[in-house]
Amino acid sequence: MDDGERQRNEAFWAQTVAFWRRYDEMEARLTRPVTERMLALAGLAPGMRVLDIAAGRGEPALPAAHRVGPQGWVLGIDLVEGMLHIARERARREGLNNVEFRAADAESFQAGETLFDVATVRWGLMFMPAPERVLASLHRALKPGGALVIASWADADRVPFASLPRRILERYRDVPLPSSDDRPGIFRHADAARLNALLQQNGFSVEASEEMEAPVVEATQGSVIVAWVREMGGDFVRLVDEMPKPQQLAWEEALASEVEKHRAGEHIVLGGVTRLTLARRT
Numbered sequence: 001m002d003d004g005e006r007q008r009n010e011a012f013w014a015q016t017v018a019f020w021r022r023y024d025e026m027e028a029r030l031t032r033p034v035t036e037r038m039l040a041l042a043g044l045a046p047g048m049r050v051l052d053i054a055a056g057r058g059e060p061a062l063p064a065a066h067r068v069g070p071q072g073w074v075l076g077i078d079l080v081e082g083m084l085h086i087a088r089e090r091a092r093r094e095g096l097n098n099v100e101f102r103a104a105d106a107e108s109f110q111a112g113e114t115l116f117d118v119a120t121v122r123w124g125l126m127f128m129p130a131p132e133r134v135l136a137s138l139h140r141a142l143k144p145g146g147a148l149v150i151a152s153w154a155d156a157d158r159v160p161f162a163s164l165p166r167r168i169l170e171r172y173r174d175v176p177l178p179s180s181d182d183r184p185g186i187f188r189h190a191d192a193a194r195l196n197a198l199l200q201q202n203g204f205s206v207e208a209s210e211e212m213e214a215p216v217v218e219a220t221q222g223s224v225i226v227a228w229v230r231e232m233g234g235d236f237v238r239l240v241d242e243m244p245k246p247q248q249l250a251w252e253e254a255l256a257s258e259v260e261k262h263r264a265g266e267h268i269v270l271g272g273v274t275r276l277t278l279a280r281r282t
């Protein structure tokens with residue numbers, strides 16, 4: 001990624017830090033089964049060394065640190081220092097001394113002498129402009145035979161938390177759906193074949209690929225989900241903000257009503273299908 005691209009990428013994620021801090025507890029709780037499954041697929045055991053790329057607020061780095069125990073070690077890296085503040089605070093709260101967080105660009109990251117048993121990337125690789133460079137870094141950092149577990153999102157139709165607000169906005173204005181082609185974005189690796197080919201071309205053999213339902217936000221009222229979408233910011237929210245106020249309100253009401261279809265008892269729960277891919281460094 002060139003300097004301009006890196007700065008734009010960093011600026012985008014940096015503006016989401018307050019959002020992630022606010023919803024950290026809820027997101028960590030709802031997505032815990034995804035993290036647990038990733039660590040199980042990786043065969044994580046006490047004493048292992050784990051590298052978590054795009055660790056954000058510390059997922060799955062922090063649960064991994066609990067699993068590897070005092071003889072093990074976890075290194076989490078992320079482009080945005082503000083995200084790592086949240087992760088370090090949680091590590092302190094949870095009494096973890098075997099995890100370190102460093103700000104670094106995953107595309108140029110050098111792990112140094114340490115060789116890792118396991119690497120994880122939860123909902124990060126698809127946002128990187130040059131994922132093949134990330135895989136080259138991971139290939140250098142992992143032991144031969146080391147496990148790499150990646151979480152990516154499925155196609156837009158099966159990921160309502162990301163696609164529903166956009167589909168409703170289409171009633172009011174033109175909205176580009178996030179691309180599922182080979183540009184960075186949430187659906188870039190929706191096609192398992194494309195991700196598998198990328199892994200194979202970069203020195204990894206694919207061992208397993210499975211899907212699971214992942215909730216990411218819950219609320220007792222639709223309006224709270226609407227607020228969550230707006231607080232995330234970014235290009236999509238700019239499209240909403242550009243509309244005249246009455247249209248913004250109409251979009252909010254329509255979305256709040258639509259998410260009612262995702263109510264299960266007291267809570268509306270919105271999420272999507274995530275794919276977990278287990279690959280091994282050859």
Ligand SMILES: C[S@@+](CC[C@H](N)C(=O)[O-])C[C@H]1O[C@@H](n2cnc3c(N)ncnc32)[C@H](O)[C@@H]1O
Nearest residue numbers: 013054055056059078079080105106122123124
């Ligand atoms: C959707 S968040 C996922 C965070 C965490 N893994 C989780 O599952 O909660 C994506 C993360 O990727 C990070 N990121 C984006 N581009 C990156 C890059 N080039 N190098 C390292 N981290 C990057 C962002 O700062 C952000 O924290």
